[in-house]
Amino acid sequence: MRIPRLSLDLPWMRGSGRRPGPLLPLEDARSAALIFVMAALAFLACMAAMGASAGGRAAEGWARDLRGEATVQVRPRADETPAAAAARAAETLGGVPGVEEAAVLERERAEALLRPWLGEAILEDLPIPQLVTVRLTEAAPADARALNRALAEAGLDAVVDDHGRWLADVERAARVAGLIALMVFLLTAAAAGAAVVFATRAGLEARRDVIEILSLSGATDRTVAGVFQRRFALAAGLAGLYGAVAAAGVAALMRLAGGSDGFTPALPLAWSDLLLVSPCPLVAASLGAVAARWTTLRLLKGMA
Amino acid sequence: MSIPNDPLATSRPETAVVQLEGVGLRYGDAPEVLRDIDLTLPKGSFHFLTGASGAGKSSLLKLLYLAARPTRGTARLFGRTVSALGSQDLPLMRRRIGVVFQEFRLLDHLTAFDNAALPLRIAGGRARDYAADVAELLTWVGLRDRMDAYPPTLSGGEKQRLAIARAVMARPELIIADEPTGSVDQDMAVRLMRLFVELNRLGATVVIATHDNALARQSGRPVLRLDRGRLMREA
Incomplete structure (x- = not known):
């Protein structure tokens, strides 16, 4: 929009490069x-x-750890020692697809796990169950049903704990966080x-x-x-x-x-x-x- | 002070820029400050508005520059009924009006140049396009050396000249000035009045409110007089 010239011609003003100030005060x-x-x-x-x-x-890491492991408690038959039953269970579970490694939890390691909770005194007299720790493959881990089936087919009396309860708790805690x-x-x-x-x-x-x-x-x-x-x-x-x-x-x-x-x-x-x-x-x-x-x-x- | 006259400005215009019919204005529950105003300002006319303090001059001017709407009666500006104007219409109507406020109402954080350029800027103009026009007008009103000054550093007279420059910058069709020469010396007052006359000659409708009855009488222009909210005379 231009207004007509009133009286002066000021060509020196053209292209003066003025930058308009802000419409609101800066300070x-x-x-x-x-x-x-x-x-x-x-x-x-x-x-x-x-x-x-x-x-x-952190939650994902914990969940991954829980998903990657299972614990099996072996109850020996009358004609079999607990150690032999545990060894047989470990061997059986090692052959199940989705299991990377299955190993008997030695009594010393089990005692070491319990020592902080129970103290030294009663550990020797305590009947510690025979446990087998199972490390599952990351890609296609075996589930508790597959482990149970394999143990049953081998004639073993055992309880599989796939940490599902803990896993659910961790996942729920992660969701809440x-x-x-x-x-x-x-x-x-x-x-x-x-x-x-x-x-x-x-x-x-x-x-x-x-x-x-x-x-x-x-x-x-x-x-x-x-x-x-x-x-x-x-x-x-x-x-x-x-x-x-x-x-x-x-x-x-x-x-x-x-x-x-x-x-x-x-x-x-x-x-x-x-x-x-x-x-x-x-x-x-x-x-x-x-x-x-x-x-x-x-x-x-x-x-x- | 005598105001240059121009026969073109007194010729009978064809259309009305302002038409007020039975207009009243009140603020809140207070008594009416304007009562039964009937007024027609033809296109290209030049009027003075006089009246004692509190007579309603500022309120009438507010109606004319769309800062207030009548509480009764009908007001038309540029042929459009004010009460029917939507929020989208108001800005476009206001761009056709230039106002010189008695208290100047300059923006203290902007330079004199930016204050004067404000209407052009708001209308979407670019600085490089209007810089020469703004500089020229500021030079014309005697502010050539004060373009980069901020209003708080200007004298009363300089502020008034700047306010006038801003009001006429975008060549408005209706110019409303409230005591536009109250703070300047006689020579500058004549010069500023010449600016209004020039713009009137170019087609603008001008209304100047003043306490100076002598100025109004000597101008040879029609004088509107307000008395306690009533328009007493339209000569």
Whole structure:
């Protein structure tokens, strides 16, 4: 849009390369407070995501261990010693498809397992059952039914424990941990959204003069909303970046301190977990943009 | 102060830019600040609006620049009924109106240049396209050396000139000015009035609210007078 020349020709002004200033003031104490709050929330969300990933890995590892093993308790026949029955069971189970290795659990090893629970004194008099530990193949592990069938066909009286009960507990715990992590993430996202909504409302109220002038100059609600959307998307994105970097830093320190365990066996952080924080700035910026736009349009509608 | 007159501006326009019929305005439950206003501003007309403080001048101007809607009666701007305007229509209508506020209402965080360019920017103009026009108008109102200054550093007169530059920047069809020369010296007041007259000559409809009855009388332009919310005279 051009206006006709009034009196002066100032060709030196053409192409002056001026960049228009921002329609909202840049400096704003609320922005600093908002960035701090959102950065803290982003930090929590990133830690929750990494914690969920590490927790999931731990649960998966435990489940894999449980799935990969079975324990067989052998009851010897009257004409057979317990050791012989156990040896025969181990031999039988070793030939079952899906079994990698089956070995008799020596009495010394069984006592070593029980010693922390029962102490030294009574172990010698304790009738310890004859156990066979079975290591199953990872690709196609044999199930309890196959093991039972093989033992029965060999004429062995035995009880197979495929750790199914523990496996179900571990898997349930992993699911619960995952759900909790998801809830923490959703809660922090909702809190961040609410922070943007409050900040946008405060910003609109504080900049009512600017908004009125923009509106009276012909700015549409979408234009005004766009101004706030860009401002809060930028602030939220920046906060997301700060939170993500802080979370990645803390996780890296935990990983370094934890050595080969990651951090603890229950939380085996991997370096790859740090990559989970990478979408955080973008997610935070998107959240900020959506919340600011929605709030602005809603409030402007109320002002009209 | 005498205002340059132009016979073209006083010729009878063909269409009405503003038509108010039986218009009343009240804020909340308070008594009406405007009552039974009947007013027609033809296209290309130039009117002064006078009245004592509290007579309703600012409220009438608010109706004209679409910052308020009448609580009764019918208001038409550019042939369209104001009460029927949707939220999508208002911005486009407002772009056809330039307003000089008594308190200037400049944006303190923008330079004088960016303040003046605001209507063009909002209308979707690009800086490189309007830079020369903005610079030229600012030069014309005597702000050539203050283009990069921020409003808080400008004097009252400079702010007023900047407010006028912003109001006329996009060549609006309707120019509404509330005491546009109250803070400038006599020479600058004449110069600014010449700008309004020039824009009126180019087709803009102009309404200038003023306390200065002498200025209004000497202008030779029609004078509207408000008295306690009623339009007393349309000469």
